Amino acid sequence: MRRAFDIALPLLLAAALLGLWEWTVAAKQIPPYVLPAPSAIARAFAENFGSLMEALLSTLTVTLEAFVAATVLGVATATLFAQSRTMERMLYPYAVILQVTPVVAIAPLILIWVGFDHINLALVIIATIVAFFPILAGTTLGLKSADFNLIDLTRLYGASRLQTLWRIRLPGALPYLLSGMKTAGGLALIGAVVAEFVAGSGTATGLAWRIVESGNRLEIATLFAALALLAFTGVLIFAALSLLEWALLRRWHESAIRQS
Amino acid sequence: MGNGAVSLSQISKRFPGGTQALRDLSFSVAPGEFAALLGPSGCGKSTALRIAAGLLAPDAGTVTRDTNDIGFVFQDPTLMPWADALTNARLPLDLKHVARGEANDRTAAALKRVGLGGFEHAYPRELSGGMKMRVSLARALAAQPKLLLLDEPFAALDEITRNALGDDLLRLWREDGLTVLFVTHSVSESSFLASRVLVMSPRPGSITADLALPPGRDSRLAPATIDAQRRISAALNTALAA
Numbered sequence: 177m178r179r180a181f182d183i184a185l186p187l188l189l190a191a192a193l194l195g196l197w198e199w200t201v202a203a204k205q206i207p208p209y210v211l212p213a214p215s216a217i218a219r220a221f222a223e224n225f226g227s228l229m230e231a232l233l234s235t236l237t238v239t240l241e242a243f244v245a246a247t248v249l250g251v252a253t254a255t256l257f258a259q260s261r262t263m264e265r266m267l268y269p270y271a272v273i274l275q276v277t278p279v280v281a282i283a284p285l286i287l288i289w290v291g292f293d294h295i296n297l298a299l300v301i302i303a304t305i306v307a308f309f310p311i312l313a314g315t316t317l318g319l320k321s322a323d324f325n326l327i328d329l330t331r332l333y334g335a336s337r338l339q340t341l342w343r344i345r346l347p348g349a350l351p352y353l354l355s356g357m358k359t360a361g362g363l364a365l366i367g368a369v370v371a372e373f374v375a376g377s378g379t380a381t382g383l384a385w386r387i388v389e390s391g392n393r394l395e396i397a398t399l400f401a402a403l404a405l406l407a408f409t410g411v412l413i414f415a416a417l418s419l420l421e422w423a424l425l426r427r428w429h430e431s432a433i434r435q436s
Numbered sequence: 437m438g439n440g441a442v443s444l445s446q447i448s449k450r451f452p453g454g455t456q457a458l459r460d461l462s463f464s465v466a467p468g469e470f471a472a473l474l475g476p477s478g479c480g481k482s483t484a485l486r487i488a489a490g491l492l493a494p495d496a497g498t499v500t501r502d503t504n505d506i507g508f509v510f511q512d513p514t515l516m517p518w519a520d521a522l523t524n525a526r527l528p529l530d531l532k533h534v535a536r537g538e539a540n541d542r543t544a545a546a547l548k549r550v551g552l553g554g555f556e557h558a559y560p561r562e563l564s565g566g567m568k569m570r571v572s573l574a575r576a577l578a579a580q581p582k583l584l585l586l587d588e589p590f591a592a593l594d595e596i597t598r599n600a601l602g603d604d605l606l607r608l609w610r611e612d613g614l615t616v617l618f619v620t621h622s623v624s625e626s627s628f629l630a631s632r633v634l635v636m637s638p639r640p641g642s643i644t645a646d647l648a649l650p651p652g653r654d655s656r657l658a659p660a661t662i663d664a665q666r667r668i669s670a671a672l673n674t675a676l677a678a
Contacts, residue, residue, distance in 0.1 A: 325514040328491050332508055333531040333579065343530065347518045428517045428559050 250311025
């Protein structure tokens, strides 16, 4: 009952706001190149359905590839840090530099280096850079938060570092990794969009490019349709990762148990 | 393989902060003995136990152990929250690459011995504090140690649970002929469980009394147990007054 209410409430608000929007556009006679009515956006969405889906697929592919790459690289780097303090001291500042430097500023350089004939690779690299840090930071914290007594216990039984990593540190870091992945999923999408913006005309075929193109042609309804699709994709990624988190943690972790 | 004897000789340990935790600490535990290391909080008894286990290196002195088959039980259950009771208790066997089937059998038997038959697939959060401690005990026993080291294992439990676990520990010790070194700050616990009590004084930690307790302490209220309590209390008071 409460759950149905939780879902119905935001939907009701959306319906009310869309109704208000539709009415305002009609009543105030706002020109469609400034603010199209929701019905016009829906029409634009239906008319451009095929090309919008193609654009979505392109952006989604870049996003997912970057997300997987960021997860693998983030976990691998965090594991390296956990095994060697020297490595961590040496490399962590550079990970921070990579994080705090605005990706829009690095993107043109990456495009030039990778080359416009490998445009998708360049997009994936840019999006990976954006998504990488939360995975690294989360997993590093998780690997360090292992129960010291459990670590001592493995030493007592003559465990190798690999055994301790695999049996104690990595499972213990899982909640932190999943939390990082939830942030990284959204960031990968943002990174893909930013990369497409920077890559610009003729080369990129994703949703961001559709937004730029529609804006240039003053097809604002199509722009809104692409924007809505982008937002929906972001929500879907977050929901999927939340579901993954719940499935993996529901038996043991406080964060998943309190929800039920 | 050895029989589980352990001996500390002239052990000194200073913590990074500069506190002298132990100075010239010496004692030995004979095979099959149930020794209690008794002292007030902060007297260094846990440090001594960790040194005995080889988890901590002393600044000076030597530790002699005739076995590496050690079981260790911490003050907290120290379980892996993501694993069920069986997987938790199986950890030592997994780390020693014991075949899964055999490891499962041995672990299930260990769980049964501590009264947790039927709870193999319960997760730590589904278990009470006493049951978690039993899983911890089963984990220590699953590897069939010669020497069992316990660091105030029942301190966080209520008295009823504590007594039940104490009775079980005593039974396991008798059945297996283990050597037990048991760190505690409870006079009554040591008077009933231990065959020998080593009294420690704090700052810096050292042994001030070594009491062999006679048999005949069949219950917590048996005259022999009460008598042992009196002797231990007196020794502890002397240690604290010094």
